Amino acid sequence: MSESLVQEVLDANCALAAHGLAPLTWGNASGIDRERGLVAIKPSGVAYDELTVDDIVVLDLDGNVISGGGRPSTDTPTHLVLYRAFEEIGAVVHTHSTYSVAWAQAQREIPLLGTTHADLCAYPIPLTRALTEEEIATDYEGATGTALVETIAERGPSELPCALVRGHAPFCWAASPAAAVDVAVTLEQVAQMALLSTLLEPRAEPLQAAVRDKHHARKHGPRAYYGQP
Amino acid sequence: MSESLVQEVLDANCALAAHGLAPLTWGNASGIDRERGLVAIKPSGVAYDELTVDDIVVLDLDGNVISGGGRPSTDTPTHLVLYRAFEEIGAVVHTHSTYSVAWAQAQREIPLLGTTHADLCAYPIPLTRALTEEEIATDYEGATGTALVETIAERGPSELPCALVRGHAPFCWAASPAAAVDVAVTLEQVAQMALLSTLLEPRAEPLQAAVRDKHHARKHGPRAYYGQP
């Protein structure tokens, strides 16, 4: 696997901590080398400030460890289900960031109330269905991935770059580890803004549809004009 | 265009990030050289810690780029409309700061509840009207500027140093880039304090009018006695 991707995965994990999105060791980032079919991911329970490239675990898409001394993140099966389901996904990030978790625990999707949200995604941030007791007993982390895939299947991962796992926390994805961290940072801001707006005005209207579509199109798709060409 | 103004615009953009008002690349500051009719503004989508004076884009008031390699901020037409409408404006700042956005998304003006607000402005912080679908389709950013101009036209930009764009975020203005950043910092504090007071006491009374006027006059206008002479 390319050294640069392993380094990007290491950097993305450390960025989660630096952005305050992952207290203690509660977050993990991975990236995939589609050519070789290999995924690099954080080892389980290791502190971000002690992580080195040698700690990053490399696995194939069936979860067989190829290199890296430690046990991979317990959430690895969730990441793998997402990679297997969607070719467009190049990186996955999971955090327990405060405001995103607040919505997940309230078991509510995040309504689309403003342009900050529309810049990220043109839809409410969805919530996965509850898992069955059998799913939880037999393959909890894999079933979490399956529920995420079901939740975003209709729109696809480019249209829905993140979702909340019911009662748990967010998962985010993008083309690269750094871009997936940006999704996680943005989602947490969007979650905080939406929570504050909702406390202030419980019946807040969704953002006007034409503004929503305009903002989204400024940043995404063929007619985007945000950023440098 | 004077080098010092370009430097001030660069410094103001970096100050937005340092004050935590602009996560990722979500904020922009500009300044105008009224003598030459030239505006300096942040390039679109560039990280604050990578910005140099050479990146700052200089345009005329019709939006023609005079210097600077990159594409200007997507919000440039909003800034230009404000500069064209009001001679008193020397700088414009746009952020997605959390609490100000919370009010914009709740589609509520910020009520004047205390002296911190009165030190900034003697009126509630207003909210722009909704744009029409045609405005959004044909000239979204320009129409945003037009709505801001309509919102503050009666009082003028000295009496109303900032406003909330409905469903979006704040714009602030002042005589200089550094002063516009101070407006943005103050607005975010005022927005947070007003939100907390409103959650605590949904029917909170506005600040007593005589105290409001006294505080405002201490800091602004011919009888101001705040700060050094």
Added chain:
Amino acid sequence: MSESLVQEVLDANCALAAHGLAPLTWGNASGIDRERGLVAIKPSGVAYDELTVDDIVVLDLDGNVISGGGRPSTDTPTHLVLYRAFEEIGAVVHTHSTYSVAWAQAQREIPLLGTTHADLCAYPIPLTRALTEEEIATDYEGATGTALVETIAERGPSELPCALVRGHAPFCWAASPAAAVDVAVTLEQVAQMALLSTLLEPRAEPLQAAVRDKHHARKHGPRAYYGQP
């Protein structure tokens, strides 16, 4: 006036900024030399990171400037009224800290809900009465001091180390500038905790009286046993 007191006042002003209690220039600390009848206070509108001992303004208790080049804080008359009314006060601190202001704007005293509050003070944090229009027109800052004195007169400044000025912000006092900063830090924590508890449980019961008195007596008065002897 003793150089060490001027230095303590300088340090206290900088500590307000370091503790995040005074955004921009919105806070001031003063100290009194009772032997000489001189008060040292922050100059108006000067940034904390630019303050030097030479900037600190020294005045007598009638407000006549004795030394220091600049204009004293606009809130100086409030400080002087407090010093003249209560011999026990050795220092005064004023901030616009967020949660304390939220209560002042909601025009509510801070209820005594827990031991953190009882460690500071055995009573709710009181709110001053509204000023009359004449008071505001003729001597606003002095009348603010008078209202504070009325509010705490019955208990005295040792029993009530701080109060909220209605619609405005807190004032705190203690024997020394450093101790007054500690009151301001504690008050802001108490204000935040009380606000969060009140949002969670609007009818939260006050702290049990025996626990309140026990906690207060652990830290204050002849039978205190907190800290080193």
Added chain:
Amino acid sequence: MSESLVQEVLDANCALAAHGLAPLTWGNASGIDRERGLVAIKPSGVAYDELTVDDIVVLDLDGNVISGGGRPSTDTPTHLVLYRAFEEIGAVVHTHSTYSVAWAQAQREIPLLGTTHADLCAYPIPLTRALTEEEIATDYEGATGTALVETIAERGPSELPCALVRGHAPFCWAASPAAAVDVAVTLEQVAQMALLSTLLEPRAEPLQAAVRDKHHARKHGPRAYYGQP
């Protein structure tokens, strides 16, 4: 007593401050050497950045000071009651962290709303009973310990690693000082997330029992598979 345990206790006290859990001097950590029956604890009222190993007070389980120049934390009797009641406890941490205190002041246990909570503990975070006036008058700190012991006695300290003292603040315990700090950090996050979820959705459902048990078993007990073997 082993030097390394004294160092661990010093480090744990400093970590409370570094994590923002103990403003001013409002928190204390202790550790026990079970072989020698000696407890090391923070001295009362000393600033964290001035603490040295020589300041750490060592006592026996009856509270007799063995070494260390100063007065031990006023909360020492609470720690000692916990150590005497439960052999499994190797360290105790007390803080006044903001969101945990908010629940203690609201006199409500923290409901189990999500997986972040289940990773810490499989039950709501309990609240102690009110103390009697006699308990408060005769042995306040000891009675606080007794109330904590009663609260967790049925489940035991391994199943309930922390509790809220009614109207006061949290106490946390674990096998080592560093692990007790991790409990305190996690509890504060859990308290904040639960408070935000409850404001958003006052009737939020508890986390699905099967997910709760799965998450808890991933991290704790014989079938744990989180972290490195």
